[in-house]
Amino acid sequence: MTSPFSRFDSPPPEFRPAVFWFWNRIPGEHEIRRGLAAMKQAGIGTFMIQARLSLPLRDYLSPPFLDACRIAFVEAARIGLEAVIYDEYAWMSGHGGGRTVAGADDLRERHLFWTRADAASAGANGRLELTVSGIRSDFLDFLGEAAREWIYEGGEACWDDWTVVAALAHGNGSTAIPVEAEIVAADPSGCRIAVDAGDLAGRTAWVFVAARCASSRMINYLLPEAAERFAETVYAPLAEAAEAAGPGVARAFFFDHPYAGFYRWREHCGDLGHSLSWSDDFGRAVAPEDLLAIVGCVGPETARRRLAVFAEHARRMHEAFFGTLRRWCDRRGFGFTGHELLSHVGQWGLRGGLGPLDPRGMPGVDHFGLDAFRTVTAVDAADYGSQLAAKLGDSVARSNGRSRCIVEQYSTGREMGRPGLAGQWDLTIERLRAQAIRHTLLGARQFLFHAVYLDDGHPWRDDGPANLRFDFPPGVNFQPWWEDLPEVFDEIARLSAFVEAGEPFRPVGLLYPLAALWQDGGTPPCADHFGWWARALAEAGIGYDVLDERDVARSALQGDELVTTGGRYGTLILPDAHVLSAAGTSSRLRSFACQGGSLVASGRLPEALAKTTVLHLPAASQATIEGFVRSLDRPRPSLRLEGAPSWTFAARHGTSWRLAAFNETAEPRMLHLDLGNDAMLAERWDPQSGAVRAFPLAPDGRIELSAQGVICLEIRPGADPRGAGPGDRPRAWVPAAMPPVVLADDWEFRAVGEDEGFVPISVTAGWERQGWPEHSGTGIYRRRLTLPRLKPDQRWDLVLDRVGETVECRIDGCSIGRRLYGEKRFALDRTGEILVDLHIRNTGANRYYAGTPFAADPPTHSGLLAPPRLVAMESR
Incomplete structure (x- = not known):
């Protein structure tokens, strides 16, 4: 068995940073060997080959491409690198460069649209004319012309197979009634619908229609046969290339956020911000009144119906796509990892990362449910501010019986005032390191950097072929500081190995308000409240997990603590969680409060908890929540960095504690360590050198932490220290009394x-x-x-x-x-x-x-x- 000291000194690949290896062309054998050797020397543990848009589509999965992959897998095994198979041509997962739907038009993406008209606008013939027209994708508008060429054959969305799904009239406080509707004209840009207005005076007619995008390379994620064909056309040849190199060379497949369309149209209306992925099978599972409930109000039943539709839609999508691929990977002996499209990417709040997009119909939102299909959790992170990604990734992993996660880190230009794809060639090694450390302390096991390049593209042109040089740069191996990376990547790997051991000390549970997110469109208050709590707790150095409502409903009570698969909690926070959906959640929360647990809520409170003992902050703002967190009693052990965010980690490891802290500022800061009154002996595990030696603790628990400094301590009650005695302090150097x-x-x-x-x-x-x-x-x-x-x-x-x-x-x-x-x-x-x-x-x-x-x-x-x-x- 590997000792904890050797694993810390020489961390295995799962703790070492990983990279995407961008291929804009098919490399030769010598170039592959040279590139992998450079990664190994840089301290990288894992690589993923990713074909980018600058690789001609005809070359993707061609025999030369697969031969090059095979060579890379063989060489990786020889030099001790791990491989993970990236599952796409660029991204988004499922299209396979158009191969999945080629010759199988029925598998192309299909969407639900809707339109409405008041009965008063009926013509002299008593018929209403409604249209769906001007369909566009907000997400592809953001990505630009290159993305449209990549997603659509011919560069434009063309729609066909228009069908009426449901038509209802609603208004005057009455129940919805069915009406007759038919499509009277259709073309690749939309359709025209006629409705018999009849006796609909004072009512509004709503018509729901579905169409297939005949030119799209994207699949219908609700169809398991689409995932099966994707596995046959993309996974199988890549798996065969890996298997030909030897067993276990590539340990998993990695999916990259499946896409939900995000289509809008001129007549778009109602509470749901975009079209909804659709299949006839799903249509048979929902009633017309259910569809009306997701876009408007149908009375007291609105919330129940809306939650039921989104929950069923997510369940079917997860099972059809992720479940199918997971079973395929299980049969072939591969792990299954990757990440969905995260609407909080780059942010703490749950809806701030993708602008105005409404994510309720995409394969994410229910991150806990989706994660049940992975063998390793992965999440996405954008740019270099502190953010939620690693904390949520670790939490969903623990909910599903695992721990920690992979964090994919990419750079957009937006942080620096540029277009997104222009990225950050001005990224410094200091910012990269700081972000990797924050991710690691918040729950990342492996930092996945985006990316290593084959070459650095070509000089700027505002037209012409896709240019790797401006494809979410930087290519880290073309940064001047590439040769400095081994020192940083070794440090990150050792830090990850250090925090792997033990059970994290996280006495606070923050509820993930899934039901409220499904209920509310736009940027709902629950998304902001959640972000305020998540950030304030993290910056205060107070350990917490994000909890799934289903885990709360299934939890056990032990005194004033609630125990779930992921941990045990003395405080639970409800961030504007005004709607609950899991059976048993309300009763479990009431029992928790009655037995002495601390139940805190901000914003709206569920009706079922109105008479429960809750510390309620109904009009909470970000400042209110930050102040409340500062006033909390800090459970011990406590680490707090003076005058700066306290990026910390604490875990119980047998009879000892493992503690880590990071000072992200440009000045030395004092770290306050509160262990209570017990006598403790400490060892410092140095992630820069790999050395472990005794560390004398000051009586007041104060430790000066240098600018950008990291400290890792293992603290034992009454243990014999190794190395120097507890009284031996390192030599201190101070400025002498002479001018510089x-x-x-x-x-x-x-x-x-x-x-x-x-x-x-x-x-x-x-x-x-x-x-x-x-x-x-x-x-x-x-x-x-x-x-x-x-x-x-x-x-x-x-x-x-x-x-x-x-x-x-x-x-x-x-x-x-x-x-x-x-x-x-x-x-x-x-x-x-x-x-x-x-x-x-x-x-x-x-x-x-x-x-x-x-x-x-x-x-x-x-x-x-x-x-x-x-x-x-x-x-x-």
Whole structure:
């Protein structure tokens, strides 16, 4: 059995970062071997080959493509990399580059549309004329022309097979009645419907029609035969390529958010924001009044009917698509993972990630139900702010008897004021690392980066073929700091291995308000309330899980704690969960409150809990919730970072605790560790070096955490410490009482890869302002200097106050270390004359955005931005 120390020092692939490997063409054998070797050297543990839009569609799944995949799988096994099979041509899962529906038109996506008209608008013949026209996809409008060409044969949506599903008249407070309706004209853009108005005075006629998109490469996710054909045409050849390389080479298939259409049309109306994926079989399971309930009000039965429709629609879609693929993977011996389209991507709130899209008819929303079909949970994350992804992923995994998750991380341009696909060539290694650490502490086992490229595309053109260079960049292997990544990826892997052990300490449960999300369209209050709670608890360093209502209904009670598959909770929070759907939820919540559990609610409260002991915040705002969280009694062990978000982790590991914290700020912060009154001994597990050694705890539990610093502690009551004794403290260095020496002059510079040698340069501004505006790569700053002699207990530190971005310091040709994030400081262990070389690597932005509409003005800062300083330090 692998010891915890060896797993921490040398983490296996499941803890190491993974990458998508973007193929914009079919690579040769030598290129494949070279690329995989580079990934291995960078500290990557897993790769997924992903064919992008710049790969000609004819090449996808061709014999040469599959041969290249086979070579990659064989080489991966040889060098110790894991492979996961990405299941698509680009994305979205199911279309297989059009192969799934080719020759099987009945499997193409089909949607439900609706239209309405008042009886008063009937013509002289007593008939109403209604239309469905101008159909468009909001999501494809966002993705642009390239996506339309990829999704639709001929680049346009063409509709056929129009049928009337239901026609009703409703109004005047009466029940809905059926009416006669027929399609009198139809074409690829829509249809015209005639309704006999009859005696419908004062009523509104609603007509529901279904149509198939005859030009779409997307499938109907409600049809299991569509998933079966997808498995036959896409999964099977990819599986055979992996199996030919040897058993177990590729451990799983990875699906990438199936697409729900998101169609709108000129006559669109009602509470549901988009069309609904449709099948005749599903149509037979719902009544016409049920359809009316999802778009409008049908009286007291509206909520019940609406919930029933969405729950049944989700159940059928999950079973038809994910269930079919999971069973196929089980038969072939593969795991099954991937992620749905997450409406909270990049956000804490549940509806802020995809703008105005209404996700209720897509394969997600019920993330807990969908996750039951996976063997490993995966989620999506966008850009580099803190967000919900990893926390929700870990929670749904625990609900289904597993733990932790894969977090796919991609970059959009929106965060930087650019179009989405223009991405972030200006991504720094500091931001990448910080995001990976946050994800890991919140529940990620594996950080999946988007992406490694085969090549870096071609210069900007506003037309022509798809360009990998502007396909959600950066290609991390074309970033100048690619050679610095091993240090960061090793650290992330060790952190993941450290937090794997033990049972997380999360005494708070935050209800996922699924019923309220299904009930309310747009951006409902429950989506905002949930995000406010989720963020406030995470930033306060208070452990919590997101709970599925079905888990609450099935839970057990032990005193004042509620126990579910995922954990045990003394506090439950209802975020505007004004509707509950799972049988038994209300009674379980009432019992929990009666036995002393803390039940907290914000916003609207379910009627069934009106007389229950609830700490209710009916008019809560984000500020109210943040203040409430700050006032909570903090259960022990407690970790709190002073003056900054407290990204922390705590887990019980046998009789000990595993604790971790991250300071994401640019300044040192004090970490407050409250363990109670018990005497504790601690070990520090260093994720940078892999070393484990005794760590003396201060009596007041305060620990200074450096800028961008991570600390991992294992704490035991009464255990014998390993290594140094508890009284042995590391040597502390503080500034000596002498002014710093500012090194403002006499610097030379060379842009590595350029023809010229060293030339004089100013260190008050970056190299991008001094003749190298498009240089993305390494720049070397050189200077000779004489270090004055100091006392024996003193040393010189070279401090770089402003530098963009990573820096390696070499003294007389020998490296003394790299600084990739946080403070850029180097301890100099000598005096006298030395030659200082600073190898600084910026980002790819100035090269790849030059000459494009996305170029920064002025260019992105690169190199030394302020004079370095020599600071005398002394030991205490």
